[in-house]
Amino acid sequence: MYGWFDIQNFPVLSFNKIKVIVKKDNNFYRYIREGDEKVEKIIVTKSCNLVINPIEPVNLPKNLTNFLYIELENPVFSEPKSSTDVYLTFPIEIGVFLAMKKSFEVLDIFSLQKQKYTLYGNPRTGIICRYWRSDVYSKIPELDPIRNGVLKLKIVNNSDEWVEIKRIVLDVYGMKIYYNESLVFSSALMNIVSRNVAETFFLDESFRDMNKSIELYVARRIPTMKKKFVMEWGL
Amino acid sequence: MNILSQKVYGDVTVYDLIVVLAVMAIATVIAKVVTTNIRRVLIDKMRRDQLELMLKIVYYGIILFAFIGILPILGLELSGLLVAGGIVGIVIGFASQSVISNLISGIFLVSEKPIKIGDQVCVDGITGFVEDIHILSTIIRTYDGLYVRIPNEKVFTSSITNYVANVARRFEYVIGISYRDDAERAIEIIRKILDDHPFVLKNPEPQIFVKDLGESSVNIAVRIWAPSLVWYDVKMELLWKIKKELESNGIEIPFPQRTIWFANELKLKN
Numbered sequence: 001m002y003g004w005f006d007i008q009n010f011p012v013l014s015f016n017k018i019k020v021i022v023k024k025d026n027n028f029y030r031y032i033r034e035g036d037e038k039v040e041k042i043i044v045t046k047s048c049n050l051v052i053n054p055i056e057p058v059n060l061p062k063n064l065t066n067f068l069y070i071e072l073e074n075p076v077f078s079e080p081k082s083s084t085d086v087y088l089t090f091p092i093e094i095g096v097f098l099a100m101k102k103s104f105e106v107l108d109i110f111s112l113q114k115q116k117y118t119l120y121g122n123p124r125t126g127i128i129c130r131y132w133r134s135d136v137y138s139k140i141p142e143l144d145p146i147r148n149g150v151l152k153l154k155i156v157n158n159s160d161e162w163v164e165i166k167r168i169v170l171d172v173y174g175m176k177i178y179y180n181e182s183l184v185f186s187s188a189l190m191n192i193v194s195r196n197v198a199e200t201f202f203l204d205e206s207f208r209d210m211n212k213s214i215e216l217y218v219a220r221r222i223p224t225m226k227k228k229f230v231m232e233w234g235l
Numbered sequence: 236m237n238i239l240s241q242k243v244y245g246d247v248t249v250y251d252l253i254v255v256l257a258v259m260a261i262a263t264v265i266a267k268v269v270t271t272n273i274r275r276v277l278i279d280k281m282r283r284d285q286l287e288l289m290l291k292i293v294y295y296g297i298i299l300f301a302f303i304g305i306l307p308i309l310g311l312e313l314s315g316l317l318v319a320g321g322i323v324g325i326v327i328g329f330a331s332q333s334v335i336s337n338l339i340s341g342i343f344l345v346s347e348k349p350i351k352i353g354d355q356v357c358v359d360g361i362t363g364f365v366e367d368i369h370i371l372s373t374i375i376r377t378y379d380g381l382y383v384r385i386p387n388e389k390v391f392t393s394s395i396t397n398y399v400a401n402v403a404r405r406f407e408y409v410i411g412i413s414y415r416d417d418a419e420r421a422i423e424i425i426r427k428i429l430d431d432h433p434f435v436l437k438n439p440e441p442q443i444f445v446k447d448l449g450e451s452s453v454n455i456a457v458r459i460w461a462p463s464l465v466w467y468d469v470k471m472e473l474l475w476k477i478k479k480e481l482e483s484n485g486i487e488i489p490f491p492q493r494t495i496w497f498a499n500e501l502k503l504k505n
Contacts, residue, residue, distance in 0.1 A: 118437035123401040128462045
């Protein structure tokens with residue numbers, strides 16, 4: 001499913017109704033994705049790897065933002081001066097990369113999830129975000145790893161009051177995604193400053209048997225610092 | 236006497252002038268090379284308007300640096316220039332009021348940033364994309380591909396509509412359905428289409444309601460918020476989709492019609 005594949009021995013991969021095929025055609029290879037729509041691209045190479053892994057879920061149908069907005073199905077009430085871990089879900093977008101030594105190029109991106117966007121804040125100073133609605137779990141839920149990832153969210157309430165959390169907004173430029181056969185995993189921290197303000201950022205955390213995804217912003221060579229986002233228009 | 240050592244004015248010789256021209260030419264070439272390389276390295280990594288501004292500062296900075304360097308060769312001292320500058324400034328000020336006014340407006344435009352390169356704007360009735368903001372003028376590429384140069388003074392004093400300054404914007408359709416059809420069912424169908432479209436924003440929520448009872452139809456208003464960068468694509472796409480979906484569900488979008496009652500019975504020929 002996910003992983004590194006030699007282009008010369010690329011198996012036919014199925015992601016539910018989507019099929020990914022690579023065919024040799026004389027001097028080059030044809031990459032074909034079949035599903036609701038058909039995508040065909042030509043790869044001119046003697047030998048390289050194709051990497052297929054989950055990427056930051058903000059690219060489809062068009063990259064307009066680098067923020068992910070997760071609305072909680074049930075609000076979470078956090079007690080003053082406390083810290084707790086909860087598990088949420090996030091949508092999976094699958095990236096196909098061409099890889100040779102340390103050079104990566106994005107070949108294709110697809111998803112089995114429906115996309116939806118929303119506005120966080122007001123139209124003047126707010127931000128457009130990829131919208132997602134998630135249940136809140138107390139332990140890692142069992143999910144289809146080609147559709148949903150698990151986000152471990154550490155909620156740290158530094159304020160002196162009870163805080164109700166209905167949503168979390170994250171800047172995906174710092175997102176680290178890990179995967180194995182049964183799980184796609186990422187981790188983030190929400191540092192609550194007051195009833196309406198929190199700082200959020202992704203953490204680099206995984207389990208021992210998991211592989212690290214190639215992130216899109218690395219492949220596109222966008223230099224990024226550790227990205228923190230301040231949620232100032234309500235939690 | 237060698238022509239190169241011939242004096243042009245004061246102690247400045249033809250040779251000095253050639254040196255000055257050569258230095259300025261080399262400075263211009265260096266400025267071009269440096270800005271081209273900066274552009275190549277940073278084009279993927281910076282916003283275009285910020286990159287263009289930085290490139291201009293670097294380009295004119297190098298040329299200004301070279302110009303200040305060659306002033307002594309021309310027999311001009313910087314301190315002397317500053318004294319003369321006051322008088323020359325007044326003269327230039329009177330002689331080139333509009334140029335200075337455009338220049339100052341350009342500086343304010345860059346600092347206030349009502350528009351940026353790449354924005355879709357309407358300035359003084361001209362609508363299109365901002366191609367460039369020069370020191371004296373702003374270049375607009377209209378939607379039909381025309382090049383329009385607007386002096387910065389005009390840009391600064393005109394009312395400016397920036398269509399993409401805010402991240403989201405709203406648009407509206409009014410869809411008439413026949414009096415026979417169920418408006419609630421039509422609203423439900425329209426809401427489903429909007430829910431399925433990725434760029435119809437979840438929040439602010441779309442509004443769908445019966446706006447008025449028209450002469451020939453029940454008019455349903457559909458108000459949609461979309462990201463400013465794609466709002467026109469969304470607007471173009473959705474209306475036809477709504478029309479097709481309503482019709483495929485048996486909801487009629489009626490032509491204007493009028494029922495006429497005649498006072499006397501009509502005598503119709505076969």
